[in-house]
Amino acid sequence: MAARIGALEAGGTKMVLAVGTADGTIEEQVSMPTVEPDRVVPEMAKWFAEREVDAIGIGAFGPTIVNPNNPDFGKTCFTPKPGWSYFDFLGTMRAGYNVPMGYDTDVNVACLGEATFGCAKGLDSVCYFTIGTGIGAGVMVGGQLLHGMLHPEAGHILLTKLPNDPGTSTCPKHDRCFEGLAAGPSIKARWGASGSELADRNEVWELEADYIAQACEIYVTCYSPEKIIIGGGVAHQEQIFPLIRKKFLAYLNDYLKTPELEDIDNYIVPNSLNEKQGILGCIELGRRALEA
């Protein structure tokens, strides 16, 4: 019988829990609000225990310690969410139900989902980023998810603020980082409405596409990915993709010539998998934990 894999996508607002198999089939899925960890984490462990899963893959909101060699592996870092700072997430899950567990960031796991089941299937160097309340990036390099000192925080790369931008950065730390200039709250602060209400306003998407294109230029020269995948609310604004590609190519200005860049429409793409890239990445992470 195929192993039953638990998947836990731990977001700042809600927890998504699922049970599935290594082929990417989801058999059951529920969600719970992200209340204090002392309450919700044991409850989640119990949920998986009742379903007798053989392993669990966890994709957690950051910042958190994802390097298995770090003695604090599986703990969260400082976060404004009540109770969640410096919490032993992985240890508390294991105390409730002790099976092999994989643990990584929500965006690394979404990248893994796309590389295993989605539009990046078969590739081993992939950059995934999501634009929503914030901007987070997950990166696969040579088949491994990127960790390091901490994990990528590539939503906070510094960009050049455009002179015609009527807004200011909404990041409390950086006056011109990608997140501060291009995440959902900055769109709302700049134009007085959310992205979905501004779909027909060209100037909104020209500016947004420029910041995304600057970020893509940096990701391509830094990571040399075989594909760049964009998730989050912006990925639903399909009219923005041709703008992003055009501005990205203008910024790169033929500096690099590769078959992937020649096929730009398949190089910078929206997420696939119908918003299941995260939970499916958790399945794959759990499968890898079981195998290891």
Place this chain on the structure above:
Amino acid sequence: MAARIGALEAGGTKMVLAVGTADGTIEEQVSMPTVEPDRVVPEMAKWFAEREVDAIGIGAFGPTIVNPNNPDFGKTCFTPKPGWSYFDFLGTMRAGYNVPMGYDTDVNVACLGEATFGCAKGLDSVCYFTIGTGIGAGVMVGGQLLHGMLHPEAGHILLTKLPNDPGTSTCPKHDRCFEGLAAGPSIKARWGASGSELADRNEVWELEADYIAQACEIYVTCYSPEKIIIGGGVAHQEQIFPLIRKKFLAYLNDYLKTPELEDIDNYIVPNSLNEKQGILGCIELGRRALEA
């Protein structure tokens, strides 16, 4: 008897050839001018054959194909150097002397040298960049050198040009990339003299340190390295390091808190190994090829 490892640091101006052992001892070293590949490459293969080395590690100037899964692995890409475009460097070496060979970029190999024998010994996530005629970056992620679609070209990340910068980018492709704003030729074009002649001019190093700090902010958020190492001529201007660290911390603005960043004087550092990081990295690359 210890294996004899050949090391070849293939630069745009000269080729450095050495024979050593896996512990980092160099027994013999010579250099040859980088003339057309049809002449110099067979000559180099012969040099290694005469010394009966057991393996060779090659660090080549880019752009070049360094991903072993690519059918063009070991070939160069377009370059203005006569004869060197689309040249089968690795294949020609092998035709002359067939032993196990590793092949990577000059900067990836320098990064490997620092991670094996130098100031990053024992770390597995390291960012090395060199500022000279150009700016190139070598990156180790989880113990592997970063490849991907091609390899990092992180000297060409876009930065924000400072309003008080009296110069213009010297990169023919980008009006505000790191290389165009901060490599040796841009210093010379902006101030009318080379960096070594401008050591006592504060405004030169304030500006240079700012661009380097912007780049470090991007590298830290993208790669999450455990250490950043700066090589090339700029690393000899030791007065610049305190400026770089201060400006980098200001740009990052406490967004990330890690033990490594707390110890900033040991986080952003000049290269070690007395300019032998490249050739010693070739030794390690050769050792790995022999082992594989």
